[in-house]
Amino acid sequence: MSDLETFRAETAAWLEANCPPEMREPMTGEDDAVWGGRNPTYKPGQKEWLDIMAAKGWTVPDWPKEYGGGGLSGAEAKILGQEMARLKCRSPLSSFGIWMLGPALLQFGTEAQKKHFLPPIARGEIRWCQGYSEPGSGSDLASLQTSAIDQGDHFVVNGQKIWTSYADKADWIFCLTRTDKNEKHKGITFMLFDMASEGVTTKPIELISGASAFCETFFDDVKVPKEYGEGVSSVVYEVNKGWDVAKYLLGHERSMISDQGGSTGGSLGAKFADQIGRDAMGRLDAPMLRAELADIDIELLAFRAMAERFGDTFKAGLCHPAQPNMMKYAGTEINKRRHELIMSAGGSEVLEWESDASNGGMTARSWLRTKANSIEGGTSEVMLNVISKQILRLPGA
Amino acid sequence: MPLYLNEDQQMLHDSAAEFMKGEAPVSHLREFRDKQCKDGFSHALWKQFAEMGFTGILIGEDEGGLGLGHVEAGVVLEEIGRNLTPSPFLTTAVAGVEALNAGSKALRDRYFPGIIAGETVLALAIDEGAKHRPDQISMAATREGNGFKLDGKKQFVVQGGSADMLIVAARTSGATGDDKGLTLFAVDANAAGVSRDSARLVDSAMAAHVRFDGVTVDADAVIGEVDDGDIVLRRLLNAGRSGAAAETLGVGAGAMDITVDYVKGRSQFGALIGSFQALQHRIAHLYSAMEIARATVLKAQQMLDEGSSKAELMVSVAKAKAGKATSLSVKEGVQMHGGVGMTDEYDIGLYMKRDRALQEFMGDVNYHTNLVAEMHGY
Numbered sequence: 059m060s061d062l063e064t065f066r067a068e069t070a071a072w073l074e075a076n077c078p079p080e081m082r083e084p085m086t087g088e089d090d091a092v093w094g095g096r097n098p099t100y101k102p103g104q105k106e107w108l109d110i111m112a113a114k115g116w117t118v119p120d121w122p123k124e125y126g127g128g129g130l131s132g133a134e135a136k137i138l139g140q141e142m143a144r145l146k147c148r149s150p151l152s153s154f155g156i157w158m159l160g161p162a163l164l165q166f167g168t169e170a171q172k173k174h175f176l177p178p179i180a181r182g183e184i185r186w187c188q189g190y191s192e193p194g195s196g197s198d199l200a201s202l203q204t205s206a207i208d209q210g211d212h213f214v215v216n217g218q219k220i221w222t223s224y225a226d227k228a229d230w231i232f233c234l235t236r237t238d239k240n241e242k243h244k245g246i247t248f249m250l251f252d253m254a255s256e257g258v259t260t261k262p263i264e265l266i267s268g269a270s271a272f273c274e275t276f277f278d279d280v281k282v283p284k285e286y287g288e289g290v291s292s293v294v295y296e297v298n299k300g301w302d303v304a305k306y307l308l309g310h311e312r313s314m315i316s317d318q319g320g321s322t323g324g325s326l327g328a329k330f331a332d333q334i335g336r337d338a339m340g341r342l343d344a345p346m347l348r349a350e351l352a353d354i355d356i357e358l359l360a361f362r363a364m365a366e367r368f369g370d371t372f373k374a375g376l377c378h379p380a381q382p383n384m385m386k387y388a389g390t391e392i393n394k395r396r397h398e399l400i401m402s403a404g405g406s407e408v409l410e411w412e413s414d415a416s417n418g419g420m421t422a423r424s425w426l427r428t429k430a431n432s433i434e435g436g437t438s439e440v441m442l443n444v445i446s447k448q449i450l451r452l453p454g455a
Numbered sequence: 456m457p458l459y460l461n462e463d464q465q466m467l468h469d470s471a472a473e474f475m476k477g478e479a480p481v482s483h484l485r486e487f488r489d490k491q492c493k494d495g496f497s498h499a500l501w502k503q504f505a506e507m508g509f510t511g512i513l514i515g516e517d518e519g520g521l522g523l524g525h526v527e528a529g530v531v532l533e534e535i536g537r538n539l540t541p542s543p544f545l546t547t548a549v550a551g552v553e554a555l556n557a558g559s560k561a562l563r564d565r566y567f568p569g570i571i572a573g574e575t576v577l578a579l580a581i582d583e584g585a586k587h588r589p590d591q592i593s594m595a596a597t598r599e600g601n602g603f604k605l606d607g608k609k610q611f612v613v614q615g616g617s618a619d620m621l622i623v624a625a626r627t628s629g630a631t632g633d634d635k636g637l638t639l640f641a642v643d644a645n646a647a648g649v650s651r652d653s654a655r656l657v658d659s660a661m662a663a664h665v666r667f668d669g670v671t672v673d674a675d676a677v678i679g680e681v682d683d684g685d686i687v688l689r690r691l692l693n694a695g696r697s698g699a700a701a702e703t704l705g706v707g708a709g710a711m712d713i714t715v716d717y718v719k720g721r722s723q724f725g726a727l728i729g730s731f732q733a734l735q736h737r738i739a740h741l742y743s744a745m746e747i748a749r750a751t752v753l754k755a756q757q758m759l760d761e762g763s764s765k766a767e768l769m770v771s772v773a774k775a776k777a778g779k780a781t782s783l784s785v786k787e788g789v790q791m792h793g794g795v796g797m798t799d800e801y802d803i804g805l806y807m808k809r810d811r812a813l814q815e816f817m818g819d820v821n822y823h824t825n826l827v828a829e830m831h832g833y
Contacts, residue, residue, distance in 0.1 A: 330833075360773075366750070367749075374457065384743045452729040452734075
């Protein structure tokens with residue numbers, strides 16, 4: 059056997075032996091995800107699964123071992139992902155620290171910052187949130203106004219963020235602030251601070267899905283130290299160079315959101331044929347719906363291939379740097395379409411909003427949640443602008 | 456295996472791209488169309504294909520070929536599509552060879568040397584109606600003496616008029632619609648009782664209506680086993696469909712490229728029309744669709760080469776997705792060219808025509824969408 063085949067066999071055996079049975083059941087909603095943090099909540103099996111995976115560094119398989127990662131090569135990490143999918147093992151940890159801050163620190167952080175911040179992320183001990191959008195700065199993010207004034211050994215931060223995911227549950231924030239009012243992109247700084255700091259308040263926003271995952275976050279004279287001891291700076295990269303970090307991170311965020319198009323279980327048609335009914339040939343006997351379901355099957359399988367190709371070319375340094383924008387656009391649009399079809403095929407039963415039979419209206423709430431996919435992290439229209447300019451090099455208006 | 460071309464495949468891509476662009480660009484298609492060439496392709500070019508090694512891509516090394524796979528065949532086909540190169544490559548060296556690979560050594564020995572040399576042309580006699588419905592083949596082959604007698608009609612036999620041999624799917628037992636009972640035959644195109652009526656298609660390719668009136672063939676003309684033709688046909692169709700998807704992808708990519716160039720050069724209202732967001736968003740959406748189609752086609756080819764049990768599903772997904780993306784590409788291309796898009800002088804219309812023919816070849820988007828539903832059990 060080749061080294062990779064051996065790794066696959068050993069990984070599969072280890073997962074079989076160590077993944078708690080509850081963690082091999084399909085997730086039933088967003089609240090089945092494990093987020094860790096200072097005040098974690100766990101359902102049976104979740105804590106065990108997180109701890110044993112973190113001990114192997116497999117919450118972040120391709121991070122270096124010295125920062126709490128598994129030190130796996132790209133090919134090994136891909137195999138681990140494939141085996142977890144095949145054995146239906148859940149992801150042990152959902153984390154903006156893993157998806158977003160970690161990659162930014164690995165790229166732009168100092169050695170001291172990496173050693174200080176990354177291992178607690180890998181172990182799920184600190185839960186992070188992202189302070190990007192502001193009420194007046196959505197698609198035009200670089201117009202942000204939250205100010206950070208240099209006061210010698212600390213900054214004083216004032217302003218408001220919006221759409222801060224889980225700000226009310228997060229321990230720390232990575233936040234874009236304005237440190238130079240005379241510049242736009244070159245006056246932004248990427249800083250890290252504790253959400254328990256005096257002057258930080260959060261207010262959940264009730265959404266059309268009934269959930270309140272997003273918050274308004276207010277900063278009133280929040281003191282942010284310049285260092286957290288041992289030369290660990292609160293500023294990532296440099297003052298006024300935060301936009302470079304933000305842009306890099308948006309790339310990661312966009313490829314992450316695009317995953318929703320690729321990681322979507324099996325064919326919807328087979329499931330709904332049993333519910334709705336079949337003709338004598340065994341076909342789903344609502345022909346127009348059947349055609350739409352088959353079309354979405356094609357789009358989902360095609361996008362899954364795209365996601366695989368994107369991952370492979372990204373790791374090999376072969377993909378266009380703006381390609382995550384395409385992935386984000388395509389992945390979110392297909393996910394929205396998929397949920398429209400789930401509602402259509404489910405009919406009147408999935409209209410129920412609170413009943414036990416509908417699991418608290420989960421299908422409808424999930425459908426409504428997907429409408430944010432093509433807004434958060436850069437709207438579809440912004441993605442198309444970026445593709446036009448950076449990939450296709452179309453002329454400016 | 457990563458989902459991008461490896462170093463050898465990339466080298467093949469570079470040489471195929473240079474070859475098609477240099478020897479058979481769109482002007483080559485125009486030349487053959489304008490002189491009303493009865494074969495619809497250049498035999499000299501087919502010889503050059505042989506010199507490049509392309510004709511033996513799917514033939515084993517021990518039989519004088521390159522012993523490569525569907526990924527490599529697709530690499531060549533994409534460049535054929537991008538340049539609208541007329542050639543019998545898809546029917547002969549891809550689908551035809553793949554069918555013969557399932558046949559006897561005697562048949563391979565008879566046909567492979569001529570294919571490798573760029574002398575022999577094969578055509579596929581599968582379709583019997585205006586739409587591709589291989590599960591409804593009813594042409595009869597009845598046992599006679601040591602062999603079979605073929606009676607019936609086939610259509611959309613691409614390159615049928617210039618072919619040396621026809622691969623014919625006919626029913627040797629059972630009833631129309633049965634899985635079993637089909638047999639594939641290698642029939643000499645000049646055999647007594649074969650009549651071929653060629654017609655020029657919208658994309659300037661030549662395709663024939665072929666009649667078989669009591670055509671007798673020996674038992675050794677059978678490709679694979681009698682009544683097990685579905686096995687050979689499946690290989691032929693998988694190769695032909697994934698190959699057609701790759702060629703379609705090249706057509707869509709070529710159309711997109713010339714459209715992007717056009718909107719960067721055309722001014723109206725005092726601005727380059729490519730600066731208008733109304734066009735930018737549509738082109739960016741098209742780019743996304745083409746990228747996804749590219750990944751899908753390559754995935755299907757890799758799965759065929761690996762012998763994956765799910766390859767057939769992915770081939771249908773690839774044929775459908777490449778068809779949808781390329782259809783969008785040529786339609787948006789003509790629209791964004793405006794008035795000149797309607798002229799014969801500009802190439803974009805030629806891309807639209809080739810796409811239309813490729814859509815019908817071995818099943819269109821609707822056909823494969825239905826297959827995907829069936830393969831998923833609904």
